[in-house]
Amino acid sequence: MEQPLTAKEQRQILWRLLSYMKNxxxxxxxxxxxxxxxxxxxxxxxYLVKVFIDDYLIPRHLALRPLIVIATIYIGTVIIKVVVTYxxxxxxxxxxxxxxxxxxxxxxxxxxxxxxxxxxxxxxxSIVSRVTNDTEAIKExxxxxxxxxxxxxxxxxGIFVTMFLLDVKLALYCLFLLPFIWWLIQxxxxxxxxFYKEMRERLSELNAKLNESLQGMAIIQxxxxxxxxxxxxxxxxxLHYRAGVKNIKLDGLLLRPAINVVYVVSIMVVLSxxxxxxxxxxxxxxxxxxxxxxxxxxxxxxxxxxxxxxxYQQAIITGSRLFAFLDLTExxxxxxxxxxxxxxxxxxxxxxxxxxxxKQDVLKNISFTVQPGETxxxxxxxxxGKSSIVNLLMRFYEFxxxxxxxxxxxxxxxxxxxxxxxxxxVLQDPFLFYGTIRDNIRMYKQLTDEQIIEAARLVQAHEFIxxxxxxxxxxxxxxxxxxxxxxxxxxxFARTLASNPKILVLDEATAHIDTETEEAIQQTLxxxxxxxxTIAIAHRLSTIQDADQILxxxxxxxxxRGTHQQxxxxxxxxxxxxxLQNGKIDVENCI
Numbered sequence: 001m002e003q004p005l006t007a008k009e010q011r012q013i014l015w016r017l018l019s020y021m022k023n024x025x026x027x028x029x030x031x032x033x034x035x036x037x038x039x040x041x042x043x044x045x046x047y048l049v050k051v052f053i054d055d056y057l058i059p060r061h062l063a064l065r066p067l068i069v070i071a072t073i074y075i076g077t078v079i080i081k082v083v084v085t086y087x088x089x090x091x092x093x094x095x096x097x098x099x100x101x102x103x104x105x106x107x108x109x110x111x112x113x114x115x116x117x118x119x120x121x122x123x124x125x126s127i128v129s130r131v132t133n134d135t136e137a138i139k140e141x142x143x144x145x146x147x148x149x150x151x152x153x154x155x156x157x158g159i160f161v162t163m164f165l166l167d168v169k170l171a172l173y174c175l176f177l178l179p180f181i182w183w184l185i186q187x188x189x190x191x192x193x194x195f196y197k198e199m200r201e202r203l204s205e206l207n208a209k210l211n212e213s214l215q216g217m218a219i220i221q222x223x224x225x226x227x228x229x230x231x232x233x234x235x236x237x238x239l240h241y242r243a244g245v246k247n248i249k250l251d252g253l254l255l256r257p258a259i260n261v262v263y264v265v266s267i268m269v270v271l272s273x274x275x276x277x278x279x280x281x282x283x284x285x286x287x288x289x290x291x292x293x294x295x296x297x298x299x300x301x302x303x304x305x306x307x308x309x310x311x312y313q314q315a316i317i318t319g320s321r322l323f324a325f326l327d328l329t330e331x332x333x334x335x336x337x338x339x340x341x342x343x344x345x346x347x348x349x350x351x352x353x354x355x356x357x358x359k360q361d362v363l364k365n366i367s368f369t370v371q372p373g374e375t376x377x378x379x380x381x382x383x384x385g386k387s388s389i390v391n392l393l394m395r396f397y398e399f400x401x402x403x404x405x406x407x408x409x410x411x412x413x414x415x416x417x418x419x420x421x422x423x424x425x426v427l428q429d430p431f432l433f434y435g436t437i438r439d440n441i442r443m444y445k446q447l448t449d450e451q452i453i454e455a456a457r458l459v460q461a462h463e464f465i466x467x468x469x470x471x472x473x474x475x476x477x478x479x480x481x482x483x484x485x486x487x488x489x490x491x492x493f494a495r496t497l498a499s500n501p502k503i504l505v506l507d508e509a510t511a512h513i514d515t516e517t518e519e520a521i522q523q524t525l526x527x528x529x530x531x532x533x534t535i536a537i538a539h540r541l542s543t544i545q546d547a548d549q550i551l552x553x554x555x556x557x558x559x560x561r562g563t564h565q566q567x568x569x570x571x572x573x574x575x576x577x578x579x580l581q582n583g584k585i586d587v588e589n590c591i
Contacts, residue, residue: 010193013319017138020099031091032150034084039154041081043162048074049293050166096142103135103322110326116396117356118328129207130325134200134318141315148308152301174295177266181259181302188254188306192313195247200317202240209233259306263299267292340414342422344372344407345502345533347393352402354388362388364556365402370549375534377544379574380553386537388556390505393535395419406503424501428508428537430492432483437465438472441495455498461490506536541578550574 021028052070055061107130163171213220213229220226347370354363363385370376378386392399395411404411411419432440441452452472456462464487468474476483476491483491496504538544545564552560552567552574560572567574 009320010189010316013316013323016323017099017141017315017319020102021095023102024095024098027091027095031088031095034088034091035151036154038081038084038088039151039158041077041084042155043158044077045074048077092146093143096139099142100135100139103138104131106326107131107135107322110328114328115398116391127325128211129204130322133203133207134322137200137311137314137318138322140311145308145312145315148304149312152305155301173269174266177262180262184254184258184262185306185309188250188309189313191250192247192309193317195243195250196313196317197320198243199240199247200314200321202236202243204321205236206233206240209236254306259299259303263295266295266299340409340418342406342414342418342502345422346370346372346405346407347503347533347535348405348408349389350403350405352392352399352404354392354397354399354401356388356397361400362556363392363399366556366558367402368549368551368558368561370533370535372533373531374548375536375544375546377536377538377547377550378553379538379541379544379550379577381577383555384553385556386553387507389553390425390507390535390537393505394423394425421499422502423505424496424499424503425505426489426493426496426507430488432476432488432491435476436470436473437468437476437491440476440491441472441498443495443499447498451498452494455494456490458497459490459493461487461494464490502532504532504534504536506534508537508539541574541581552577 048070052067056063056067056070111127111131160171160175163174209229209232213233220229349366349368352363352366353361355361362383366385366389368376378389380386388397391397392404393411395416406414406419438449438452441447441455449472453462456465456472465471465474536544536547541564544550547564549561550564550567551558552572554573560567560570560574562570568578
């Protein structure tokens with residue numbers, strides 16, 4: 001089990017959470033003023049009853065006018081307290097919602113700034129849990145805990161002040177109860193932080209397992225893995241349940257029951273004190289009533305604070321998880337502010353080496369040049385490093401050694417906006433966003449409907465889009481699940497062409513397109529490549545025979561390079577790959 005947060009760490013997290021209120025200073029001041037006002041009005045009631053009993057009821061001095069005044073003040077304070085409490089709760093809710101709104105924006109923004117390395121090793125469901133469950137738990141701290149602690153803290157202080165005004169000696173006796181109450185609070189905080197941390201971690205694992213199951217539902221059903229995943233989910237759920245039971249037992253022992261014991265002891269002390277005092281002098285019934293009433297009111301806010309300690313601990317634990325996420329240093333590669341612009345699209349890799357784990361290189365001294373307008377194809381077996389070259393060019397990862405230049409300038413010296421604007425990427429597994437086809441092609445750029453339609457025509461997507469009920473306004477469900485793989489690929493291809501990039505990166509872009517459609521767009525792609533630098537990852541060698549240069553990768557190194565005919569003549573790795581895909585060939589006739 002992980003070590004619980006220390007008291008210092010909890011204070012740091014609390015202050016950091018409270019710092020989110022800095023933009024709500026006026027609302028917070030008003031909310032606290034209303035809170036203190038409501039608390040003060042709450043203290044007035046028992047004192048008015050004490051005055052009525054000792055000054056009017058016991059002496060039988062029942063003058064109508066003073067009694068009407070006392071009754072009016074009492075009723076007035078109750079009504080005003082209700083109104084003030086309502087507005088105080090509304091203001092604290094507003095603060096809480098704004099704080100959570102900002103926290104969610106910060107987490108969401110941070111997520112988009114993280115490097116791909118982080119997403120490679122972190123389940124998506126765990127990140128979702130940060131944005132939803134964790135921030136929701138923090139909201140309860142601002143609504144339930146902050147207001148309650150301030151209100152009840154002021155209330156407890158006010159009660160002791162009033163008790164000292166009534167009887168100094170008895171009030172001093174009651175002060176001896178505070179150390180025991182403080183010990184209960186600290187004990188509860190220590191153990192509940194352990195249990196709540198475990199519960200939050202298990203909840204994150206549940207979300208991760210759920211997300212994994214949703215993403216891989218087809219594979220799960222095909223391989224009949226339902227029972228295995230149900231067992232894994234049940235195991236994590238059981239661990240979450242056990243942590244919850246431990247916390248329930250702690251609540252049952254240290255919250256209301258323990259405080260009730262202290263309350264009973266305090267009542268015994270007060271009654272004993274008044275009983276002994278009665279042997280020497282008459283006891284004021286109003287003072288006795290007020291003391292008993294204040295003691296009851298003293299322990300009720302303490303009970304409320306103890307009960308809300310659970311919300312506090314949840315907020316501190318989830319706050320630690322959120323701030324750990326916000327403080328991550330695995331950021332996407334940063335660029336310096338630069339006005340450098342890509343004009344031609346010449347690409348040069350100079351002795352580039354790269355490792356995902358910092359131990360084993362997946363790229364080793366990669367060097368090649370792609371002149372403006374040329375097409376270079378990357379081929380090789382799975383794991384040879386083709387996709388890693390694309391990842392580095394797109395700056396998804398930071399290369400370790402060497403340099404990558406575009407138009408003679410290192411990509412580190414271009415702004416990310418400049419790189420993204422001028423490099424068009426089409427992946428083998430296209431991703432479509434929820435929305436319309438029009439929005440997926442436009443991607444919120446300043447494109448006219450004519451430009452969108454023209455891009456779709458170029459990739460042969462216009463024909464199937466026109467047949468849809470709402471055509472370009474047809475709704476795309478999550479990840480484009482209602483479309484075939486080929487249709488998703490065509491839409492993704494149109495999206496890239498519509499942005500008119502200077503550099504094209506095609507990661508087996510026609511893998512999911514049928515042979516007839518592929519042949520139809522090959523000429524379009526050939527026309528598009530004119531004036532544009534193109535890097536194409538290919539598994540089907542028949543699709544890249546017209547490339548200006550083909551690089552053959554093996555275990556992270558370029559082992560062959562040349563045109564299609566030159567590589568066949570070498571009878572090396574490329575030749576072997578081509579034979580496997582196409583059968584025996586006459587090399588002499590190919591040259």
